[in-house]
Amino acid sequence: RMNVESFNLDHNKVIAPYVRVADRKTGAHGDIIVKYDVRFSQPNKEHMDMMAVHSLEHLTAEHIRNHADYVIDFGPMGCQTGFYLTVLNHEDYDEILEVLERTMEDILEADEVPASNEKQCGWAAHHTLEGAKEVAREFLSKRNEWHIVFA
């Protein structure tokens, strides 16, 4: 097996959208870090455009922390088919799905992309609220399939 967890996942066998535990590490003192693979688009068949990815990153980073105080990071995959959600001392998979559901609902209600200005963002011009909503809407429409990872 290889160093990097995702290099061991057979991307031909997964069915997006899905949410999967990608990695779990226990620190020397006993804290647990869990990394979820939150897959929006079917690998090697489709991908999100980067403006939508960027805005979804800002919107989710902001809103998810209102539902969960244990979020370490929500960040895009380079392949543009999903995001990694990293959390601290939280192992309730079903609650993660609920938190993601509530966050996506918030995004559908949002009337701006948070921090989409040059002071607060690395590329302020590269945002699309509508694009992010479209991705969130599509993901939410398959809410009952999120727990099914493989065909």
Next chain:
Amino acid sequence: RMNVESFNLDHNKVIAPYVRVADRKTGAHGDIIVKYDVRFSQPNKEHMDMMAVHSLEHLTAEHIRNHADYVIDFGPMGCQTGFYLTVLNHEDYDEILEVLERTMEDILEADEVPASNEKQCGWAAHHTLEGAKEVAREFLSKRNEWHIVFA
């Protein structure tokens, strides 16, 4: 102050490239998670193209773990100006710079992008070894400025 750390950073005041401690969390049991902002491109002036970002993600994720066993994640920012490097129980900033330096040197020597095939990657067609090397070369050329974050 806002929920999301990067929303509190004044992106008009930073000078890329740089490496900065973005966040530091202590778990209930005492483990420490540190998130570094590894900035390659000057915010709102330039950005990396996504093929280079994607390949640099694969190359770094693979090679950095040969130099450091405490890496939790190396993932792109949606703004395409940098990456977040998240580590467990490691607070030696100078060593992080050395690990990044050695990893970038590995990338300049690489003759392929690891896991750039449909089984192991979400978008196998979207890679550029030369693009990733160009970004690594440019970053390495300013090695002596990585610790300078603000003008």
